Amino acid sequence: MENFIFHNPTTVDFGSERQHAIGEHLAKNGAKHVLVVYGSDRVKRDGLFGDVQASLEKQGITFCELGGVVSNPLLTKVREGVALAKSEKVDAVLAVGGGSVLDSVKAIAAGAKFEGDVWDLFIGKAPVESALPIFSILTLAATGSEMNCGSVVTNEETKEKLGLNTPALFPTVSVVNPDLMKTVSRDYLVYSASDIIAHSIEGYFTATVQPNFQNRLIESIIKTVIETTEQLLEDNDNYTARAQFAWASTQALNGLIYSGTAGFNYPNHTIEHAISAEYNVPHGAGLSVVMPAWMKWYHGRNEAQFTRFAKEVFGLETALEGIEALEAWFDKIGTPTRLSQFDIQQSEFDALADSIVKHANWFGNADTYTKQAALEILTIAK
Amino acid sequence: MENFIFHNPTTVDFGSERQHAIGEHLAKNGAKHVLVVYGSDRVKRDGLFGDVQASLEKQGITFCELGGVVSNPLLTKVREGVALAKSEKVDAVLAVGGGSVLDSVKAIAAGAKFEGDVWDLFIGKAPVESALPIFSILTLAATGSEMNCGSVVTNEETKEKLGLNTPALFPTVSVVNPDLMKTVSRDYLVYSASDIIAHSIEGYFTATVQPNFQNRLIESIIKTVIETTEQLLEDNDNYTARAQFAWASTQALNGLIYSGTAGFNYPNHTIEHAISAEYNVPHGAGLSVVMPAWMKWYHGRNEAQFTRFAKEVFGLETALEGIEALEAWFDKIGTPTRLSQFDIQQSEFDALADSIVKHANWFGNADTYTKQAALEILTIAK
Known part of the structure; x- marks a missing residue:
């Protein structure tokens, strides 16, 4: 067996109705203004976004939002998120969606703390030195992104699909509620x-x-x-x-x-x-x-x-x-x-x-x- | 499946020769003066204690020590450790041994931050509000104590063997080197x-x-x-x-x-x-x-x-x-x-x-x- 270091600091809050605790998790970690990222409008239609909003409001947490993340998530959307996170000066990012939304949020979290273009972090031109705290509510189980420090993003101009792995990208808390996956x-x-x-x-x-x-x-x-x-x-x-x-x-x-x-x-x-x-x-x-x-x-x-x-x-x-x-x-x-x-x-x-x-x-x-x-x-x- | 929260913050540094990294782990976590706890003198005779000492000294970390922990670890020894940790004002505790040493160290870590008698924490008279940071070098694999927040101690007066489980007792870093277990x-x-x-x-x-x-x-x-x-x-x-x-x-x-x-x-x-x-x-x-x-x-x-x-x-x-x-x-x-x-x-x-x-x-x-x-x-x- 090889030597290894195992360290996984993510808290997984697993189970029915747990999305209602997201505000509490954010507040406990000191978040006051959050960027909420999602994919399609389905999260709004099916009430999940409303649950999140209510949970944040209960804790006095304000938020801005970015929708439209697609599967095989795109660099352009990540860049949009980085710009928003910077201009809004958010102190945490929250993914509401599947692995693509989570991976986008991780890239946004790293990009928001980086002076240059976020893609430079993916191609190794610069190291990830820090990232905004990452939170998630998972709506599709597949990528494992909710409890690891990896992110995969596609650069649609260069047709490159690249991964970034670094400890700063572990989510602080991931909510995994199997009931939210029923509509998959x-x-x-x-x-x-x-x-x-x-x-x-x-x-x-x-x-x-x-x-x-x-x-x-x-x-x-x-x-x-x-x-x-x-x-x-x-x-x-x-x-x-x-x-x-x-x-x-x-x-x-x-x-x-x-x-x-x-x-x-x-x-x-x-x-x-x-x-x-x-x-x-x-x-x-x-x-x-x-x-x-x-x-x-x-x-x-x-x-x-x-x-x-x-x-x-x-x-x-x-x-x-x-x-x-x-x-x-x-x-x-x-x-x-x-x-x-x-x-x-x-x-x-x-x-x-x-x-x-x-x-x-x-x-x-x-x-x-x-x-x-x-x-x-x-x-x-x- | 029941709802649950999974959170295990312990870093496990696993493998051959990893005991030499303990000073680095302690330094990285800000420790300057440490209580080192062990069982029999075997850890001194077989050179492990010397490795630990060298690793601490390399980082400029000073230490005091407490030996003599026995299997089914005893409350009297824990009380001795608590007194020592308090009088020496250590900022971390390091277990060098098996599950009994680890469990003793966890109890000492909690007791050192508690005004009353440490046994009160075991019998539920008072909650554990905090503990000194806990580190370990495991020499016997059995109890799992290296990556959980439990401690079991025997009160030899009352013949009670009781457990204490609380998040403050997760070790910060546990070194698990299978080679150190060869002499078991x-x-x-x-x-x-x-x-x-x-x-x-x-x-x-x-x-x-x-x-x-x-x-x-x-x-x-x-x-x-x-x-x-x-x-x-x-x-x-x-x-x-x-x-x-x-x-x-x-x-x-x-x-x-x-x-x-x-x-x-x-x-x-x-x-x-x-x-x-x-x-x-x-x-x-x-x-x-x-x-x-x-x-x-x-x-x-x-x-x-x-x-x-x-x-x-x-x-x-x-x-x-x-x-x-x-x-x-x-x-x-x-x-x-x-x-x-x-x-x-x-x-x-x-x-x-x-x-x-x-x-x-x-x-x-x-x-x-x-x-x-x-x-x-x-x-x-x-």
Whole structure:
């Protein structure tokens, strides 16, 4: 097992009706004027924004707001948020939404404390030295952003989708109320399942140090996601299923499953970021296309672990059976497994492979994900 | 799933040689004069204390010291530490040892900030309002105290063994270096395995709300403890096994596995605290005697979960087979499974049952653990 430092300071306030406590959390942390960020107007129509407003007002907290964050969140919106946070001199930022809103808020929080352009923080031109305190009310469980210090933003001019990871970006408090996720569409529920499984398998299959304890924790997450997704597709009102789905999602990317492992990288995210930066497909949908193809391409390099996956997750014998079972499960729940489902043609693979190589450079796995490798994987996924 | 708040602010600095970083951690948190607490002189003989001293001196941190903490740590020693912390005006306390040293340090940290007698905090006469910052270097993995806010201390006058749980008692930084645990005796290794399994099963079997995800996390811990204990008994130099054992131990009692569960209580600890308060047997050894007896007595109340345990942990069919497999495993690794192994005679059961009832009152499960119940369980364990 590798040496590691585990520190996750985020408070997760988990459960039914907990959004009403957000004002209290903000007040306890000294916030007086807050920037509230959200995606579509749905949060206003369904009453959540009103709940937030009431909770802030009860604590005498004023706020300004920024809506319109989209999935695969955009740099232009982040820049807008940074400008607003600076001009309004807010002392905290609150995300009301899913992972895209959270990631935008993290970037805004860092950008608001930075003199230069916020994108410079993403491309490593300048370090994040501090950030405004970050709070969130999560409405979609998938990215794990509510309990980690990462943010992924797309620069729509350069078609780059880049991540920023630094301790200043841990949310102070995240409210996770599974009931708020009931209105998530069937499509986004299954894309989310794909996303959580992707977070779980990246290290599981690629790490050079991957102890059994961590394997078991990861398998616990994957089995829970498969089980609860099926329960939710059968009954959207199954609170216990949705709560486990959400808590498993948080645990998949809060540092726990990677603690003590080493040498892992993020091939599926590398490839998917290239796809969704170009085609703007939902991240989880992109991942369910990439994963089976990547697994078929990669399994020979770590056959024992793929065989373990087949056995522990699906009760099957061979690596290939496990991969096929995962692909079949994606098909069954209705998340895409082929590039053709995005209308991406073979003639576009060459340009896409170039983009994958570029993303592989950012992810630090360019040695493995050459243009030739990218083309092979895309061809399997066609 | 129940509502819950998850917040664990402790930084765990995990791995080989990490004790040398303790001075840095203390300095970063502003400590200038520290009380260092330990158990036997072994930490001096084996060089660990010297490492600590060098690390503190490098940061210009001075210290005073208190040795002699014993397992089932005693109130008199805690009172001694509180007096020393006050007279020396230390600004942090550092535990160098196992769970008993850590628990003593937590009590000292709270007592040092309290006007009255520290035992009043344990019996609920006064709340813990603050505590000195707590640091630790763990030398035995078992109690989980390195990443939680609990402390258990025995009042040797009243023969009470009581716990105190409050957020002020989270360690700021805990160093967990598996190499420092290599000198733990064979006996204490297997007692520790028993202790970790006990932490894992209390909620697993007694909770009224116990979702599958949490079940899987708990089973991951138990399976890891069983696997790595066997590996360590075979090869004491197996670092990977010891590291997983240690990290599983931390996860068993840092709040994760209880998050979202409800209605659980601590029957095995209730009974064992009564035993070790009276007979001063090692906590883990007491627990390996209590667990199989309690499981035989209790399983009918939650047969499905005991059947699940048998299947998931041992690959067996029935609840009773699972219980017998655990008892046989305790026998195999050499931790006691019978009260007679402590020379506790049936004639002493009556007094012991009275003490169990008293402890059940403190643990809040006196409705179930009546004198009659206590006598039944003791008789199974005889």
